Amino acid sequence: xxxxxxxxxxxxxxxxxxxxxxxxxxxxxxxxxxxxxxxxxxxxxxxxxxxxxxxxxxxxxxxxxxxxxxxxxxxxxxxxxxxxxxxxxxxxxxxxxxxxxxxxxxxxxxxxxxxxxxxxxxxxxxxxxxxxxxxxxxxxxxxxxxxxxxxxxxxxxxxxxxxxxxxxxxxxxxxxxxxxxxxxxxxxxxxxxxxxxxxxxxxxxxxxxxxxxxxxxxxxxxxxxxxxxxxxxxxxxxxxxxxxxxxxxxxxxxxxxxxxxxxxxxxxxxxxxxxxxxxxxxxxxxxxxxxxxxxxxxxxxxxxxxxxxxxxxxxxxxxxxxxxxxxxxxxxxxxxxxxxxxxxxxxxxxxxxxxxxxxxxxxxxxxxxxxxxxxxxxxxxxxxxxxxxxxxxxxxxxxxxxxxxxxxxxxxxxxxxxxxxxxxxxxxxxxxxxxxxxxxxxxxxxxxxxxxxxxxxxxxxxxxxxxxxxxxxxxxxxxxxxxxxxxxxxxxxxxxxxxxxxxxxxxxxxxxxxxxxxxxxxxxxxxxxxxxxxxxxxxxxxxxxxxxxxxxxxxxxxxxxxxxxxxxxxxxxxxxxxxx
Amino acid sequence: xxxxxxxxxxxxxxxxxxxxxxxxxxxxxxxxxxxxxxxxxxxxxxxxxxxxxxxxxxxxxxxxxxxxxxxxxxxxxxxxxxxxxxxxxxxxxxxxxxxxxxxxxxxxxxxxxxxxxxxxxxxxxxxxxxxxxxxxxxxxxxxxxxxxxxxxxxxxxxxxxxxxxxxxxxxxxxxxxxxxxxxxxxxxxxxx
Numbered sequence: 001x002x003x004x005x006x007x008x009x010x011x012x013x014x015x016x017x018x019x020x021x022x023x024x025x026x027x028x029x030x031x032x033x034x035x036x037x038x039x040x041x042x043x044x045x046x047x048x049x050x051x052x053x054x055x056x057x058x059x060x061x062x063x064x065x066x067x068x069x070x071x072x073x074x075x076x077x078x079x080x081x082x083x084x085x086x087x088x089x090x091x092x093x094x095x096x097x098x099x100x101x102x103x104x105x106x107x108x109x110x111x112x113x114x115x116x117x118x119x120x121x122x123x124x125x126x127x128x129x130x131x132x133x134x135x136x137x138x139x140x141x142x143x144x145x146x147x148x149x150x151x152x153x154x155x156x157x158x159x160x161x162x163x164x165x166x167x168x169x170x171x172x173x174x175x176x177x178x179x180x181x182x183x184x185x186x187x188x189x190x191x192x193x194x195x196x197x198x199x200x201x202x203x204x205x206x207x208x209x210x211x212x213x214x215x216x217x218x219x220x221x222x223x224x225x226x227x228x229x230x231x232x233x234x235x236x237x238x239x240x241x242x243x244x245x246x247x248x249x250x251x252x253x254x255x256x257x258x259x260x261x262x263x264x265x266x267x268x269x270x271x272x273x274x275x276x277x278x279x280x281x282x283x284x285x286x287x288x289x290x291x292x293x294x295x296x297x298x299x300x301x302x303x304x305x306x307x308x309x310x311x312x313x314x315x316x317x318x319x320x321x322x323x324x325x326x327x328x329x330x331x332x333x334x335x336x337x338x339x340x341x342x343x344x345x346x347x348x349x350x351x352x353x354x355x356x357x358x359x360x361x362x363x364x365x366x367x368x369x370x371x372x373x374x375x376x377x378x379x380x381x382x383x384x385x386x387x388x389x390x391x392x393x394x395x396x397x398x399x400x401x402x403x404x405x406x407x408x409x410x411x412x413x414x415x416x417x418x419x420x421x422x423x424x425x426x427x428x429x430x431x432x433x434x435x436x437x438x439x440x441x442x443x444x445x446x447x448x449x450x451x452x453x454x455x456x457x458x459x460x461x462x463x464x465x466x467x468x469x470x471x472x473x474x475x476x477x478x479x480x481x482x483x484x485x486x487x488x489x490x491x492x493x494x495x496x497x498x499x500x501x502x503x504x505x506x507x508x509x510x511x512x513x514x515x516x517x518x519x520x521x522x523x524x525x526x527x528x529x530x531x532x533x534x535x536x537x538x539x540x541x542x543x544x545x546x547x548x549x550x551x552x553x554x555x556x557x558x559x560x561x562x563x564x565x566x567x568x569x570x571x572x573x574x575x576x577x578x579x580x
Numbered sequence: 581x582x583x584x585x586x587x588x589x590x591x592x593x594x595x596x597x598x599x600x601x602x603x604x605x606x607x608x609x610x611x612x613x614x615x616x617x618x619x620x621x622x623x624x625x626x627x628x629x630x631x632x633x634x635x636x637x638x639x640x641x642x643x644x645x646x647x648x649x650x651x652x653x654x655x656x657x658x659x660x661x662x663x664x665x666x667x668x669x670x671x672x673x674x675x676x677x678x679x680x681x682x683x684x685x686x687x688x689x690x691x692x693x694x695x696x697x698x699x700x701x702x703x704x705x706x707x708x709x710x711x712x713x714x715x716x717x718x719x720x721x722x723x724x725x726x727x728x729x730x731x732x733x734x735x736x737x738x739x740x741x742x743x744x745x746x747x748x749x750x751x752x753x754x755x756x757x758x759x760x761x762x763x764x765x766x767x768x769x770x771x772x
Contacts, residue, residue, distance in 0.1 A: 167599030169592065177593050203668035205675040215596050216668035217653070 008052035034097035049186035050098035066109035123153035139236030173221035183237035255502035261297035263400035265491035310478035311507025342522035350377020359402025362487030368516035434458035443468035478509035497558035686733030695739035701746035
């Protein structure tokens with residue numbers, strides 16, 4: 001992900017400069033501003049409008065600091081103090097930290113009576129026209145105005161006049177509602193729309209004491225990255241229609257995960273409470289998505305709480321002798337269903353079985369599935385995934401809409417969709433009698449006619465939602481969604497990343513790796529694997545590129561795998577100064 | 581007790597057109613035919629700013645307002661397109677400067693100075709007098725008042741640089757000094 005600005009990461013070869021931060025001399029690379037220098041010195045300069053990935057506008061004035069340069073004598077030589085270091089001549093007036101690039105010998109003070117007084121003053125001004133409707137504001141709890149009020153503000157206001165009234169609840173986009181009274185005019189959203197997405201629809205009209213953030217009449221903030229403006233809005237002015245009034249943010253449990261909407265694998269935080277997911281927000285990772293994610297990925301989680309969700313393992317009872325009506329499926333406990341299924345599969349020859357895997361499986365699931373395939377007959381059991389093609393947008397979205405195509409390829413389960421025709425031919429001719437379908441909908445997504453699917457004698461479908469395919473299945477295995485499981489995936493650029501479990505699986509549904517592990521044990525006997533960590537370890541032992549890795553070694557930011565050069569890489573390599 | 585779901589007006593969103601009453605309300609969204617030579621004039625103005633075309637925004641807005649009397653939505657679109665900018669960039673300027681109008685002004689434009697000398701010499705009374713005489717009603721955020729027949733518009737302006745002869749006014753492009761109420765009536769007769 002290329003950001004137009006990276007104020008927080010200067011080039012790796014930038015020379016180091018000596019800077020005094022609150023009386024301590026330290027070295028920092030040239031190109032950093034005072035806010036970033038303070039951050040690296042474990043200090044914090046509060047700010048609203050400054051964002052490391054956007055241009056600097058310097059309008060909120062919250063990052064005021066004291067600034068000084070070395071004192072020089074008549075020959076322009078620095079005057080040294082008793083400690084041998086340059087003495088600093090402090091400027092009489094405060095400066096904004098965000099627009100101050102450091103220079104050799106510069107001194108900054110992030111805490112001093114002047115700085116504290118400045119912050120108090122700025123806070124008082126910002127709150128003059130603010131509606132203070134925190135009790136009903138969605139931002140409450142993660143609002144910079146609230147936080148800095150507590151840390152740097154005054155206990156009261158001297159303002160006695162009427163507050164300026166501005167538009168409220170303005171529907172400025174498909175997914176966004178704007179409250180102009182809460183806006184502190186930091187212009188982050190304007191700069192984001194213009195610089196990151198090149199969709200310059202936001203602006204300030206009526207500048208002055210009635211400055212109002214607005215979309216141009218007749219235009220909308222509808223681009224696929226619009227919800228990032230809600231994230232970077234330091235206050236509650238821009239709110240997400242999807243999350244608005246749904247949950248107080250402090251009740252949300254935050255689980256680090258990744259987005260499974262496409263092969264980019266943006267790093268996310270899953271916000272959940274009591275087994276319900278309320279929102280996904282991007283999590284910073286310079287090697288993948290920087291600080292952003294697309295709206296499609298962000299809102300594409302609601303299916304996990306769909307009423308169509310499968311929660312019970314089901315199987316069709318044996319057909320009554322002599323034909324008759326098609327028997328109904330009924331609930332069968334896992335402990336009975338898995339052995340039944342294994343027995344039916346064991347009775348078949350390898351070429352009578354085919355597997356439709358999915359680019360949505362985790363590596364662990366793909367590994368277990370490949371083991372099952374080996375037990376059933378290896379290469380003779382045809383196997384492929386359903387490819388999903390989208391359109392890459394040059395920002396974050398990948399043309400591959402399967403999150404783990406590369407992982408599934410690694411375990412030989414994918415032919416890129418080329419074998420699908422062969423499998424269907426096998427089904428149509430009656431050669432293939434059993435079909436294992438994992439998280440794919442043959443009717444709606446692979447485009448198979450019902451008549452083909454009806455020919456399958458043993459249709460096993462592992463799925464999340466009730467679909468036309470599960471309707472026809474003989475065995476229905478309800479699995480887990482991305483928010484309900486742990487595991488790893490490999491994104492389009494070859495980065496190994498982790499999913500974490502945010503909520504429990506509903507009803508009698510089961511984690512997919514457990515279903516596959518039980519089936520594998522029932523088919524080929526136990527193998528001492530019990531936890532996802534053990535599955536990963538077994539997988540890493542069997543797969544050279546994962547050698548020596550474990551789930552915990554992947555870390556929150558993932559690991560770049562070194563595929564050989566012949567392996568196609570669908571995304572450009574991350575920039576050299578990205579965190580690995 | 582009714583079981584009907586009540587829609588709380590507090591959570592109802594409003595469309596932007598309602599939130600920001602800018603732009604011409606009865607605008608027919610048809611581009612006016614540009615007068616002969618208008619585009620050449622615009623190009624000439626743009627040629628003054630070889631480094632950044634964007635700098636030509638203000639001259640073009642002035643040109644548009646002088647030509648058409650006010651800056652319509654079409655004007656904003658046209659200028660934006662001409663300079664390779666988005667319309668919001670132009671709207672930001674139009675709503676910032678009080679001299680730019682988004683509605684037609686009256687045929688006879690009366691501007692009354694309200695800066696210190698004129699204010700002390702009675703320009704508020706004078707302005708009210710004009711408003712009453714012309715029957716204007718408030719129309720715009722920047723205080724342009726217009727009579728229902730569109731003949732007169734009255735607005736306050738800041739200092740027009742003749743503090744020694746306060747109160748001063750401008751009617752169209754003519755400058756008038758020491759305007760008393762009596763003088764105002766005479767002027768209205770003259771500009772009838």
